[in-house]
Amino acid sequence: MCGIGAKQNSDHHYILICDDVPENCFFLETVLKLEGYDVEIVNSGTAALARIEASQPALLLLDLMMPDIDGYEVARRIQQNPVFQSLPILLITAYEEALIDEECEVRLAGIIRKPIDPDELLNQVQATLMSKH
Numbered sequence: 001m002c003g004i005g006a007k008q009n010s011d012h013h014y015i016l017i018c019d020d021v022p023e024n025c026f027f028l029e030t031v032l033k034l035e036g037y038d039v040e041i042v043n044s045g046t047a048a049l050a051r052i053e054a055s056q057p058a059l060l061l062l063d064l065m066m067p068d069i070d071g072y073e074v075a076r077r078i079q080q081n082p083v084f085q086s087l088p089i090l091l092i093t094a095y096e097e098a099l100i101d102e103e104c105e106v107r108l109a110g111i112i113r114k115p116i117d118p119d120e121l122l123n124q125v126q127a128t129l130m131s132k133h
Contacts, residue, residue, distance in 0.1 A: 014038045015125070016057035018048035018074065019092065020066045024116075028061060031118045032125065045069035049077055052084055059128055061112070064093035075106040088128045092116065 015037050017028050025041045032039045040057070042048045046068050048060065060078070064071040071091055079085045088109035109128040112121055 014040070014055070014057045015059045015061060016048065016051055017041045017061045018043070018045065018066070018071075019061075019063040020044060021063070024063065024092075024114075027116065028121070031121055035122060035125075037125070045071070045074040048074055052078065052087065056084060056087060058088075058132065059109075059125060060087055060089045061125075062089050062091055064091055064095060072106055075108065079106060086132075088132055090124055090128060 013036065015032055017025060017032075017039060019025050019028070019041070020043045022043075025043070029039045029041060040051065042051050045066050048062065051057075052060070062071045062074055071093070075089050075091070078087055078089065089106075090110050090112055091108050092112045092114065094114035109131075110124045112124055
């Protein structure tokens with residue numbers, strides 16, 4: 001586990017990060033917490049699905065490549081559940097080729113490319129959260 005963020009509440013500031021690389025988790029958590037977001041981190045797709053069931057975040061930042069189930073499968077499972085299908089997902093990836101093949105199968109609020117630019121991250125997070133409310 002990369003670490004667990006601050007409060008776990010259901011308002012529009014609660015963001016779930018799913019990434020299996022501790023350095024990525026730390027970077028995302030630091031940038032988002034500095035902006036006042038409540039952040040929680042899980043390090044697998046399975047853990048993300050369980051966490052969403054327990055407390056639905058306002059936004060999911062989801063890494064594409066993970067060891068147990070990849071980001072596309074996590075997104076598919078979320079969107080097949082009527083309770084969670086409106087959860088906005090920002091996919092994080094260094095791969096562009098895979099996106100062309102798979103993107104049309106899942107609805108994404110956006111794609112954040114690695115290496116992640118902090119300003120781009122915050123712009124996408126803010127735009128996604130604003131469009132949700």
